[in-house]
Amino acid sequence: NAGVTQTPKFQVLKTGQSMTLQCAQDMNHNSMYWYRQDPGMGLRLIYYSASEGTTDKGEVPNGYNVSRLNKREFSLRLESAAPSQTSVYFCASSEVAYNQPQHFGDGTRLSIL
Amino acid sequence: SQQGEEDPQALSIQEGENATMNCSYKTSINNLQWYRQNSGRGLVHLILIRSNEREKHSGRLRVTLDTSKKSSSLLITASRAADTASYFCATDEVSNDYKLSFGAGTTVTVRA
Numbered sequence: 001n002a003g004v005t006q007t008p009k010f011q012v013l014k015t016g017q018s019m020t021l022q023c024a025q026d027m028n029h030n031s032m033y034w035y036r037q038d039p040g041m042g043l044r045l046i047y048y049s050a051s052e053g054t055t056d057k058g059e060v061p062n063g064y065n066v067s068r069l070n071k072r073e074f075s076l077r078l079e080s081a082a083p084s085q086t087s088v089y090f091c092a093s094s095e096v097a098y099n100q101p102q103h104f105g106d107g108t109r110l111s112i113l
Numbered sequence: 114s115q116q117g118e119e120d121p122q123a124l125s126i127q128e129g130e131n132a133t134m135n136c137s138y139k140t141s142i143n144n145l146q147w148y149r150q151n152s153g154r155g156l157v158h159l160i161l162i163r164s165n166e167r168e169k170h171s172g173r174l175r176v177t178l179d180t181s182k183k184s185s186s187l188l189i190t191a192s193r194a195a196d197t198a199s200y201f202c203a204t205d206e207v208s209n210d211y212k213l214s215f216g217a218g219t220t221v222t223v224r225a
Contacts, residue, residue: 042215099205106155
C-alpha cells in the first residue's frame with residue numbers, strides 16, 4: 001500500500017544542470033500536483049494535472065515543466081537548475097481536483113549549488 | 114499566494130495538555146483542510162470541513178470554522194509526544210479554481 005512514491009529522495013545539482021523528479025501513485029486518483037516547500041513558508045503549487053492528459057500552471061511555474069505520463073505518473077522537470085530552486089518538492093494526488101483530501105509523498109530534497 | 118495564516122507560529126505544551134491553533138484566510142472558500150507534517154515526511158490529511166459546516170470532530174481532533182470571521186481553529190485534546198509535528202491549514206478558494214492554498218504552519222512540540 002505505497003500511496004504516493006517520489007524518486008529520488010535527495011539530489012544535489014550544479015547550476016545549469018537538468019533533472020526530472022518522478023512521482024507515481026497507486027490509488028487510481030485522477031488529479032496530481034507538484035508543490036515546493038521552503039523554510040517558513042507553506043507549500044506553493046508549481047503545476048497540477050486535474051486529469052490524465054491535462055496540465056495547468058500553479059502559483060510558481062517558472063523554470064519547471066511537467067508531464068502527466070499516464071494516470072499513475074506525473075513528473076517534474078528542471079531544465080536549467082538555479083540556486084533559487086533549492087527546496088523540498090512534494091508530489092500529491094487526489095481523487096478529483098475539488099473538495100478532496102490530497103495524499104502526499106515524502107518529498108525530494110533538492111540542493112542546487 | 115498564501116491564503117491561510119496560522120497562529121501561533123510555534124507552540125510548546127506538556128503531554129496531556131490541549132493544543133489549539135488558529136487559521137485565518139482572506140477570501141471565500143469552498144472548504145478548509147488541516148494537515149500534519151512530521152519532520153522529514155510528507156503532509157498527512159487530518160480533517161476537511163466544508164464552508165456550510167461549523168464544527169467537526171475526528172478522534173482527539175476538533176475543528177471549528179467561522180466563515181463570517183474567515184477563521185478556523187484546530188484543537189488537539191490530551192496531547193501525546195507523537196503529536197509533535199507541524200500543522201497546516203489549506204483553503205480551497207472559490208476564486209482560485211479550487212486549488213489549495215497552504216499557510217506557513219504551526220509547529221507543535223509536546224514535552225514528555
